[in-house]
Amino acid sequence: MEKVFDAHIHHLLKVPMNRAVGILQREFEQTGTEGGCFLSVPHEAGPDGIVHTEHLQNLKMLFFKHVFGENHYAFAGLMHPSDYTDRKAIKKDFLRQAEEYLSVGFDGIKMLEGYPSLLKARGFGLDDEIFDDFYAFMEKNGHPIIIHFANPAENWDREKASPHAIMAGRVYDGTYPTKDEISAEVFRVLDKFPRLRLAAAHFGFFMGEKQNAERFLGAYPNTYFDITPGGEQFFKMLEDWEYWHGFLLRYRNRIFYGTDFYAFSDADEETWKTLFLRRPRLIRQFFETDTEHDYMGNPFRGVALEKPLRDRIYRENAKHFLNPRTPVDKAYLVREAERLTLVPNKESPFADEDLAFILDTLKA
Ligand SMILES: [Zn+2]
Numbered sequence: 474m475e476k477v478f479d480a481h482i483h484h485l486l487k488v489p490m491n492r493a494v495g496i497l498q499r500e501f502e503q504t505g506t507e508g509g510c511f512l513s514v515p516h517e518a519g520p521d522g523i524v525h526t527e528h529l530q531n532l533k534m535l536f537f538k539h540v541f542g543e544n545h546y547a548f549a550g551l552m553h554p555s556d557y558t559d560r561k562a563i564k565k566d567f568l569r570q571a572e573e574y575l576s577v578g579f580d581g582i583k584m585l586e587g588y589p590s591l592l593k594a595r596g597f598g599l600d601d602e603i604f605d606d607f608y609a610f611m612e613k614n615g616h617p618i619i620i621h622f623a624n625p626a627e628n629w630d631r632e633k634a635s636p637h638a639i640m641a642g643r644v645y646d647g648t649y650p651t652k653d654e655i656s657a658e659v660f661r662v663l664d665k666f667p668r669l670r671l672a673a674a675h676f677g678f679f680m681g682e683k684q685n686a687e688r689f690l691g692a693y694p695n696t697y698f699d700i701t702p703g704g705e706q707f708f709k710m711l712e713d714w715e716y717w718h719g720f721l722l723r724y725r726n727r728i729f730y731g732t733d734f735y736a737f738s739d740a741d742e743e744t745w746k747t748l749f750l751r752r753p754r755l756i757r758q759f760f761e762t763d764t765e766h767d768y769m770g771n772p773f774r775g776v777a778l779e780k781p782l783r784d785r786i787y788r789e790n791a792k793h794f795l796n797p798r799t800p801v802d803k804a805y806l807v808r809e810a811e812r813l814t815l816v817p818n819k820e821s822p823f824a825d826e827d828l829a830f831i832l833d834t835l836k837a
Pocket residue numbers: 481483674733
């Protein structure tokens with residue numbers, strides 16, 4: 474099996490950390506994943522507009538990096554306050570957080586701030602000046618950001634949205650910013666900070682938008698796409714494969730592999746396999762074969778990408794996007810775990826159990 478470096482790994486499912494480590498290990502082995510980036514997502518919002526905070530996210534990602542070691546990286550998420558009245562103080566704090574995270578072993582920042590439900594709940598965009606000192610710091614020091622913005626275009630159209638998106642409440646009416654508005658925010662950020670080292674997760678959801686895809690990589694020197702599947706975007710490339718093949722060739726240094734990997738519960742072996750193999754298998758069938766396959770009821774034919782291009786996407790390009798791996802500050806991990814132990818009412822599932830496991834492992 475060809476080896477891959479998965480730049481898009483999360484831990485958000487209800488699996489305690491002491492099990493997650495072993496599960497991830499087995500999932501990595503079975504998918505040929507030889508390294509990757511653990512991405513922190515400390516805040517999420519549903520259609521009810523309530524923002525949830527998972528206090529342990531940053532700690533967990535840095536802990537994974539420490540445990541898995543060589544070839545593994547961690548991206549922190551900015552912790553937001555529940556109230557944005559003191560904008561000056563928050564702006565300063567975003568910068569302070571970034572400086573802290575990048576000095577203790579995180580390799581970059583993951584932004585979910587462009588997610589439609591979070592944009593709506595918070596009422597300000599990615600180009601709000603509240604982020605400016607943070608962006609300026611990241612740009613000046615060449616620190617990487619992986620950003621999720623928008624979602625598949627179909628999610629703005631109830632007629633076309635997938636049943637899964639509708640069920641999950643990811644269908645957007647006029648109370649949400651439009652997809653174009655969100656893209657415009659991203660381009661304004663890049664126009665202001667053009668040398669930002671910025672990777673758009675899920676291809677920026679631009680697989681159906683040639684002009685935007687072209688502008689995102691073509692107009693700025695340090696931008697990247699991760700190819701993490703989302704909303705079956707891969708099939709949009711098939712509608713004009715000649716164009717997209719040319720695109721992948723033209724930007725052959727700027728596109729890298731990711732799958733939205735998780736430690737799935739292994740309570741049931743069959744379900745576990747189906748879930749963790751789903752996206753890695755789609756990517757491999759798509760890029761490595763020229764035969765017919767089915768992805769969740771969608772038939773498609775693989776494109777059999779040339780091997781040298783696949784090598785870049787699978788492993789090499791993420792390394793250009795990332796800076797040399799920094800060591801994890803173990804004392805910081807211990808301090809953070811001890812601090813979080815004292816925080817009351819944490820929303821994280823298994824918070825106390827996870828903190829105990831992390832401290833035990835670190836002190837062993
Ligand atoms: Zn993700």
